[in-house]
Every structure is written in structure tokens, then in C-alpha cells.
Amino acid sequence: MSNVRQIRDKTPDSEKITINLGYVDLGRIDLLVQEGFYSNRSDFIRTAIRNQLDTHGEAVTRSIERHTLELGLRDYGRADLEAVRDAGEILHIKVVGLARIGADVTPDLALRTIGSITVLGALQASPDIKKALADRIR
Structure with missing residues (x-):
């Protein structure tokens, strides 16, 4: 019996940016x-x-409401997308913050259920999902 266990990678809670200053x-x-x-x-x-x-908090709030964007962290797992598929709907993801597409989602399921992705912040998804949805990510 092995006492080696796989530990899930910790998802970073921030995004690194680069700025130039005088x-x-x-x-x-x-x-x-x-x-x-x-x-x-x-x-x-x-x-x-x-x-x-x-x-600028009030302006951001008004803009979020005007664009019907979700604010914060939004996870999309296999069960979520299967429910969208079963309802015959197409999902248009609009998030301010972090949108995550679960590791249990296949590229085929993503293609069948996600019509567009707009994320102001960061999108976390497998390279296969990002490749499959490349023309739908704005």
C-alpha cells in the first residue's frame, strides 16, 4: 500500500499583472x-x-446591472452544463471576477452548451476547453 496521495493543485486567488511606472x-x-x-x-x-x-463603485455596479454580468466566482461543472443541454438551452457566460469550467467538463459538452464567454477578470479551464471554445471567448 502506498502512502503517496495526489493533492489537488491550489487555485490561485489572484491574477498577476504587470505595470510600467515612471x-x-x-x-x-x-x-x-x-x-x-x-x-x-x-x-x-x-x-x-x-x-x-x-x-467608482456605483458606476461599476450600474454597469454590471446593465450588462447582466455575474459578480464574483462562478463555477460551471459537468452537472450544470448537462442541465443546460437537457433543457435545450445555450449558456452565455458573463462574469466579472473568476469563471471556472470544471475538470469534469469535456470539450464536446462545452461546445454543445456554451454559446459565448465574456469574463472581466480571469477564466480558468483546461487547455482543451479553452481551445475548443476559442472562437466563443471574448
Whole structure:
């Protein structure tokens, strides 16, 4: 009997982005970090982004409602897509946040049930699913 167990990969709860800053702005951020206002550059940038999102919170909410987007994490598993298929419907996924298509979903099932995918944030799906739906992902 083996005592080796497969551990599921942990799904990251954030997405890495890259930005370019001028030297003066970067120096000012470093000064605030040095003075103890922030623990590091990333802490400053995350705080600045959250503050801007809070400032525009009402506009974001109105836009989400206008575009009928789902906000947050949305999982689509095999059972979900089979129910859509059995109802003779086509799913149009619109998410602000993270949309995940489960590992139990086959490319064929995805093609039969997903008409379009619009994700403002991140889409997590197997490479096969992404390849099958490439022309439906916006």
C-alpha cells in the first residue's frame, strides 16, 4: 500500500499583472514604503487600486446591472452544463471576477452548451476547453 496521495493543485486567488511606472512615481512609492505607510510596493499598488474601485463603485455596479454580468466566482461543472443541454438551452457566460469550467467538463459538452464567454477578470479551464471554445471567448 502506498502512502503517496495526489493533492489537488491550489487555485490561485489572484491574477498577476504587470505595470510600467515612471521613475519619479516609483521613487515616491518607495519613500512611502520606507516610511512605513505600506509594507511593500505591491501593498501600495493594491491599496491604490482598491481606493479607485471604491471611488467608482456605483458606476461599476450600474454597469454590471446593465450588462447582466455575474459578480464574483462562478463555477460551471459537468452537472450544470448537462442541465443546460437537457433543457435545450445555450449558456452565455458573463462574469466579472473568476469563471471556472470544471475538470469534469469535456470539450464536446462545452461546445454543445456554451454559446459565448465574456469574463472581466480571469477564466480558468483546461487547455482543451479553452481551445475548443476559442472562437466563443471574448
